[in-house]
Amino acid sequence: MRRTIATLTTLALTATGLAQDLTPRGQTPDHPIAIIGATIHTMVEGEAPIEDGWILFEDGEITGVGSGDRMFIATTRIIDGAGKHVYPGMIAAVTRLGLTEIGSVRAMQDYNEVGSVKPEVRAVVAVNPDSTLLPVARSNGILLVGSFPTGGLISGQAGVIKLDGWTWEDMTANANAGIILNWPSVRDRHSPFGGGRALSEDDVRRRLNEVDELFDTAEAYRDLKAADPSTPVDLRLEAMQAVLHGADDQKPLIINADSVERIQSAVTWAAGRGLKVIIQGGRDAPLLAELLKKHDVAVIVEGVHGFPRRNDSAYDEAFTLPARLEAAGVRWCLAPGSVDENVRNLPYEAAMAVGYGRELGFDEADAMASITRNAAQIMGIGEEYGTLEVGKSATLLLTDGTPLEMTTSIESAFIDGARVDLSNKQTVLRDKYREKYRRQGIIEDDSN
Numbered sequence: 001m002r003r004t005i006a007t008l009t010t011l012a013l014t015a016t017g018l019a020q021d022l023t024p025r026g027q028t029p030d031h032p033i034a035i036i037g038a039t040i041h042t043m044v045e046g047e048a049p050i051e052d053g054w055i056l057f058e059d060g061e062i063t064g065v066g067s068g069d070r071m072f073i074a075t076t077r078i079i080d081g082a083g084k085h086v087y088p089g090m091i092a093a094v095t096r097l098g099l100t101e102i103g104s105v106r107a108m109q110d111y112n113e114v115g116s117v118k119p120e121v122r123a124v125v126a127v128n129p130d131s132t133l134l135p136v137a138r139s140n141g142i143l144l145v146g147s148f149p150t151g152g153l154i155s156g157q158a159g160v161i162k163l164d165g166w167t168w169e170d171m172t173a174n175a176n177a178g179i180i181l182n183w184p185s186v187r188d189r190h191s192p193f194g195g196g197r198a199l200s201e202d203d204v205r206r207r208l209n210e211v212d213e214l215f216d217t218a219e220a221y222r223d224l225k226a227a228d229p230s231t232p233v234d235l236r237l238e239a240m241q242a243v244l245h246g247a248d249d250q251k252p253l254i255i256n257a258d259s260v261e262r263i264q265s266a267v268t269w270a271a272g273r274g275l276k277v278i279i280q281g282g283r284d285a286p287l288l289a290e291l292l293k294k295h296d297v298a299v300i301v302e303g304v305h306g307f308p309r310r311n312d313s314a315y316d317e318a319f320t321l322p323a324r325l326e327a328a329g330v331r332w333c334l335a336p337g338s339v340d341e342n343v344r345n346l347p348y349e350a351a352m353a354v355g356y357g358r359e360l361g362f363d364e365a366d367a368m369a370s371i372t373r374n375a376a377q378i379m380g381i382g383e384e385y386g387t388l389e390v391g392k393s394a395t396l397l398l399t400d401g402t403p404l405e406m407t408t409s410i411e412s413a414f415i416d417g418a419r420v421d422l423s424n425k426q427t428v429l430r431d432k433y434r435e436k437y438r439r440q441g442i443i444e445d446d447s448n
Helices: 002-018 133-138 201-227 235-243 260-273 287-294 317-328 342-361 365-368 373-379 425-439
Strands: 034-040 050-058 061-067 079-080 085-088 090-095 142-147 154-162 171-181 254-255 276-280 296-300 334-335 396-399 410-415
Touching: 002 034, 002 334, 034 090, 034 373, 079 396, 090 296, 090 334, 090 342, 133 142, 133 342, 142 342, 235 410, 254 260, 260 276, 260 410, 276 317, 287 317, 296 373, 317 334, 317 342, 317 365, 334 342, 334 373, 342 365, 365 373
Parallel strands: 034 079, 034 085, 090 142, 171 254, 254 276, 276 296, 296 334
Antiparallel strands: 034 050, 050 061, 085 396, 142 154, 154 171, 396 410
């Protein structure tokens, strides 16, 4: 048995070693940097791209954006952006990056803690800065991501991290973007594939009562602490205080709900308690647009590569969801359909939404806003990220085209003004085998 334990320990440690990101971390330079001659897509609402533009940043902050000729101080590092484009770094609102690595190793699955009610769980403190999945997403222009715990009734606190840094503290952009609540089903249902069971009215009532009792208890705890500061601290109830009505800097409740019934029930319940709400998923959200706008509820769309929800739904229901939300005037952003290794495909899902949404007036600018400005605002980092404006973080991309096209290359990326390494394990393997085939004469050089 000791040999077995030793072998398993060795395998786990070996897996950890193989799953280590070896790229160096970015460092904020001690001199200003200016990108000149590029098309600057500020993503500020209502603002057109700046042709023949320049952007200047120093100490991690944007200090100027403009067009035409501009004189810079002698120490400024000039980057020629002629024919290139500058965009804000893209933001993947919902992922498990940093919380997972190798599926077969349980110790590497930090996104689902034990228990059903765990509001005290903080995703950011479990983030692994050396995950090999981070540079893969980063290499395609995804510079910030929401890191979401899962499971149970209340999964914990979602955070937002930057995809570069030595520690989780370095990487954290928002330690608490909201507490995740998985809203219970509110009507009887049968699984068409078997294995399920109908929910009785008692089941539905019991699940909803569990949510109510939790918030009632959290409010009672708040009142008790106010009356008697010596009341013992309850970490679970303490964490709930951030989302309660009247809290300083009240955080949103991120409610996971897709169907009309669940969304309507959740929003109505939250409005009665004075809670801020973000709907995660929201496949039926366009059907409740007026309710969502009335209570200023934002929607995080989790990918567009999905099947229709019902037999009589349009075949392109999932593809047109972003366009329908935009046309209805609902606040929304787009998250990737894959929350792990394929987060990098986020811009291509946005491109799919453009292709199927043009008839509704949905265009490339709307799609880019959904993964930059809108995502930043909904995830609570809009004051620093999501647009290219003076005073905001210099978190940006230099590209040779629109990020929505697969043929576009991300030539440079900066997070808080520091140039980040765009290589990853996959690019290293690519270069290795390019060299192999070059030596064999199969290809002429390593650029083909």
